[in-house]
Amino acid sequence: MTELTIGELSERSGIATSAIRYYEDRGLVRSRRTTGNQRRYERPVLRRLAFIRTAQRVGLSLEEIEDALATLPSNRTPTKADWSRLSRGWRPRLDAQIAQLERLRDTLDSCIGCGCLSLKRCNLSNPGDLVADRGPGPVFLEGR
Amino acid sequence: MTELTIGELSERSGIATSAIRYYEDRGLVRSRRTTGNQRRYERPVLRRLAFIRTAQRVGLSLEEIEDALATLPSNRTPTKADWSRLSRGWRPRLDAQIAQLERLRDTLDSCIGCGCLSLKRCNLSNPGDLVADRGPGPVFLEGR
DNA sequence: TCACAAGTTGAAGTCAACTTTAAGTCAAGG
DNA sequence: CCTTGACTTAAAGTTGACTTCAACTTGTGA
DSSP states (O other): OOEEOHHHHHHHHTOOHHHHHHHHHTTSSOOEEOTTSOEEEETHHHHHHHHHHHHHHHTOOHHHHHHHHHTSOSSSOOOHHHHHHHHHTHHHHHHHHHHHHHHHHHHHHHHHTTTOOOHHHHHHOOSSOOOOOSOSSOOTTOOO | OOEEOHHHHHHHHTOOHHHHHHHHHTTSSOOEEOTTSOEEEETHHHHHHHHHHHHHHHTOOHHHHHHHHHTSOSSSOOOHHHHHHHHHTHHHHHHHHHHHHHHHHHHHHHHHTTTOOOHHHHHHOOSSOOOOOSOSSOOTTOOO
16 A cells, blocks of 8 residues: 555545646656556655645646656655655745736725726826837736 | 728737737637728727727636627617626626636645645545546636 | 456647738729 | 829738647556
8 A cells, every 4th residue: 555556546646547647647746567567656656746736726737836846856756855846936926926916906996986997097198199109018007 | 991901900909910800700709891891990890990909808608798898789889888798797707817816726725734735635634535526627726 | 367447649620810821803093 | 194102802820828639658446
């Protein structure tokens, strides 16, 4: 019972077997194979999956997660300090996301009154819609 | 100059012509055609596009935006009050998003110390990882 | 031993929201 | 009139993170 089949790992992590295989194809997790070519996972893989899932919730792509995991020591099982180091970097990212949403909310608050939906019109009472001087991309209510 | 070509509309809204055509295919905006089969847009379409872009930033899908736009009066150009009514509903949604991120951040804060990445282990000092009793889906650090 | 759940593979499908491409047609300034 | 940039279409491609499929092989409880 020290090793887990992909089904057991799936049940314990809440991640579909197809997703686990996909992660393995991408090199995010590893397994050994039985003589019959089935995957067997060591228990630390559970924590690795937890890391992946949580990182995704923070908004990281699998590619970024891959990079982060690559900085873990390869000669030993990662310690709590290792995981802690990695997840510490998420804090500013979360803060930034929150700040951006708050900006949007506040701008919206001041815009809803007039229903104009346009920062420039709102703030400058700009007659005639003179927008889009600055490059491509969304123009209205932009964060920066 | 009272009507806009798709290129002018694109420049003024900051939305690519291909995206505008796509919106039109989906029924989000409308145009009349010249004798030569080119699109011509009335100016209120600009506000409609602003609405779409902003709604997207709030996290609505085009389908939801479609539904919202469908509640606008069809017999007249929407007023500021109309737009105001629609965007008012975004506030709770934004608040919920912000709250969720804040929960994640705070949970993370208390978890980073131990590097365990698992709510259940953290809070209950649960020996052996007894997780995933509850259905499918992500289990770690889940908001609710 | 043998049925059958659980595992294996590569390839193709899915979803959303577009973008790109190809092969044209239209409009406007010189 | 003619060039050239802007426009037209349908269809296919893109991205990320998977899921589904088909056809097959393993592992296990009765």
